[in-house]
Amino acid sequence: MTVVKMGLRLVMTEVKLYLREPVAAFFTFAFAPMMLILFGSIFGNQPSPFLGGRGMVDVSVPAYLGMIIATVGLISVPIGIATRREARILRRFRAAPLPPAVYLIAQLVMYYAVTLLGGIALVLAGRLLFGMRFDGNPLAVLAGFTVATLAFLGLGVAVGSMAPTARTAQAVGMILAFPMMALGGAWMPLETLPESVRRISAWLPLTHVVVLMRGLWAGSSPGRHIGDITFLIVTGILGGLLAARFFRWE
Amino acid sequence: MQAVIRVEGLRKAYGSRVAVDGISFEVYEGEIFGMVGPNGAGKTTTIECIEGLRRPDGGTVRVLGLDPQQEGLRLRQRIGIQLQEGGLPDRLRVEEAVTLFASFYPRPMDPQALLERLGLAGLRRVPFGQLSGGQKQRLFIALALVGNPELVFLDELTTGLDPHARRAMWDMVREIRAEGRTVFLTTHYMEEAERLCDRVAIMDRGRIVALDTPERLIHALGAEHRVIFHTNAPFDPTPLRDLPGVSQVEQIGERVVIYGKGDRLAAQVVEALVARGIAPRDLRVEQPTLEDVFLALTGRPMEEANPRENQGGNR
Numbered sequence: 001m002t003v004v005k006m007g008l009r010l011v012m013t014e015v016k017l018y019l020r021e022p023v024a025a026f027f028t029f030a031f032a033p034m035m036l037i038l039f040g041s042i043f044g045n046q047p048s049p050f051l052g053g054r055g056m057v058d059v060s061v062p063a064y065l066g067m068i069i070a071t072v073g074l075i076s077v078p079i080g081i082a083t084r085r086e087a088r089i090l091r092r093f094r095a096a097p098l099p100p101a102v103y104l105i106a107q108l109v110m111y112y113a114v115t116l117l118g119g120i121a122l123v124l125a126g127r128l129l130f131g132m133r134f135d136g137n138p139l140a141v142l143a144g145f146t147v148a149t150l151a152f153l154g155l156g157v158a159v160g161s162m163a164p165t166a167r168t169a170q171a172v173g174m175i176l177a178f179p180m181m182a183l184g185g186a187w188m189p190l191e192t193l194p195e196s197v198r199r200i201s202a203w204l205p206l207t208h209v210v211v212l213m214r215g216l217w218a219g220s221s222p223g224r225h226i227g228d229i230t231f232l233i234v235t236g237i238l239g240g241l242l243a244a245r246f247f248r249w250e
Numbered sequence: 251m252q253a254v255i256r257v258e259g260l261r262k263a264y265g266s267r268v269a270v271d272g273i274s275f276e277v278y279e280g281e282i283f284g285m286v287g288p289n290g291a292g293k294t295t296t297i298e299c300i301e302g303l304r305r306p307d308g309g310t311v312r313v314l315g316l317d318p319q320q321e322g323l324r325l326r327q328r329i330g331i332q333l334q335e336g337g338l339p340d341r342l343r344v345e346e347a348v349t350l351f352a353s354f355y356p357r358p359m360d361p362q363a364l365l366e367r368l369g370l371a372g373l374r375r376v377p378f379g380q381l382s383g384g385q386k387q388r389l390f391i392a393l394a395l396v397g398n399p400e401l402v403f404l405d406e407l408t409t410g411l412d413p414h415a416r417r418a419m420w421d422m423v424r425e426i427r428a429e430g431r432t433v434f435l436t437t438h439y440m441e442e443a444e445r446l447c448d449r450v451a452i453m454d455r456g457r458i459v460a461l462d463t464p465e466r467l468i469h470a471l472g473a474e475h476r477v478i479f480h481t482n483a484p485f486d487p488t489p490l491r492d493l494p495g496v497s498q499v500e501q502i503g504e505r506v507v508i509y510g511k512g513d514r515l516a517a518q519v520v521e522a523l524v525a526r527g528i529a530p531r532d533l534r535v536e537q538p539t540l541e542d543v544f545l546a547l548t549g550r551p552m553e554e555a556n557p558r559e560n561q562g563g564n565r
């Protein structure tokens with residue numbers, strides 16, 4: 001019980017710290033709604049046969065969820081892990097009577113929580129400003145979002161554990177994140193990408209997040225996305241294994 | 251006296267470099283125990299093996315009857331650790347840090363009272379990243395005390411602090427001991443060890459070369475005292491050489507230095523001067539220090555052995 005209390009206190013503190021980082025907070029909570037407002041104002045949300053009878057906003061919201069997941073997982077997490085190691089913060093926590101697993105789980109819970117909050121902010125913007133369509137099952141969407149987020153947190157912890165410094169962690173994270181967002185359909189619908197590019201996209205974890213989220217959003221059953229879900233679970237496990245292999249407290 | 255720390259044959263190497271070479275000692279309940287020596291002598295490795303943060307290659311360590319490797323969590327509930335190299339998130343505020351760490355312990359101290367006591371009450375809402383070196387150090391002491399520990403570890407507590415802040419830290423350490431807590435500290439300032447510690451272990455190149463009270467270590471050295479004074483009128487100091495215990499007399503202009511042994515050295519010199527009608531000015535007695543002990547034991551002065559001042563280059 002005390003362990004749970006410790007963990008919750010740690011999560012609350014870590015969430016506060018995350019909100020105090022202006023850049024991280026902007027990209028987690030404000031950037032996706034801003035893009036939605038920008039492109040929504042330009043293209044509107046009229047149903048288009050090109051997008052399967054949906055509007056630009058209807059397909060952008062689930063895709064931008066992928067963008068938030070990738071931003072937190074591949075940029076915030078590696079910087080956070082590597083900075084905490086480099087600035088000897090992990091050492092300071094390890095010298096306290098806090099089970100190491102509690103510390104690490106609290107970190108993951110915090111990152112999951114801010115990703116979820118960012119997603120909620122985006123959905124609210126789509127709903128309130130553009131009357132976005134949602135035909136899915138909220139629980140299925142939440143479950144898909146959770147699988148996707150955990151997979152990217154795994155990748156992020158792996159990058160943060162393997163990078164020798166916080167600077168390297170940031171650079172590697174961005175190098176992974178930006179091409180993935182561009183080719184994975186997080187910025188532009190996958191439909192706009194040429195066939196040759198989409199063959200590469202199929203190997204990027206983020207593509208599967210976007211396809212999964214768009215599918216669940218439009219009401220298709222999780223069973224039809226078993227391939228995407230498997231891809232993400234494998235990604236998460238690989239990330240977790242790499243993290244476990246390379247994580248260092250100092 | 252009850253031993254709260256027992257170390258026997260502790261050994262730790264990093265690759266081919268032996269950091270701690272089979273040392274044994276005990277720390278008793280209620281004392282301020284100091285481990286002194288130059289950077290790289292193995293002090294921090296020793297303290298971290300005792301805290302359970304580092305795994306020894308050999309030997310046994312028992313702290314409060316617990317094995318730091320097997321029962322690390324239970325041990326760390328009862329000890330307080332100030333790390334030589336530790337950090338906190340830059341945006342974490344002073345008060346948040348202390349209340350957060352308080353939540354990790356079964357019987358914590360009141361965070362507010364602790365902040366008052368360490369002079370951090372006015373800095374409650376200041377983020378860690380904006381604190382000065384001395385303020386950070388006080389916050390780390392607060393984190394070491396917040397768990398209400400029986401035993402407090404202070405690793406290079408005053409490194410990088412100005413003399414004023416250093417003295418304030420010494421008072422703090424004495425206060426911690428006065429509350430009945432045992433203190434284990436490391437330092438590479440011999441003066442600090444001499445003034446603060448009940449017992450001192452002098453460490454050099456991974457071994458303990460001496461362990462005793464500072465007074466006894468200095469006394470055992472059998473080194474000479476120096477009586478130094480100035481005179482207004484020129485005089486011939488040669489007859490002072492015949493005083494018992496005096497070995498050498500130096501005169502440089504108005505300044506006279508007399509070397510010798512014995513508790514009555516200074517009194518004899520003053521008596522002899524007064525008998526000759528000479529009034530010594532600015533008279534002082536210099537006693538050997540732990541620096542001299544280190545020099546005698548290792549064959550080199552601490553400054554040479556400490557190549558990079560204020561740098562915790564050791565591990």
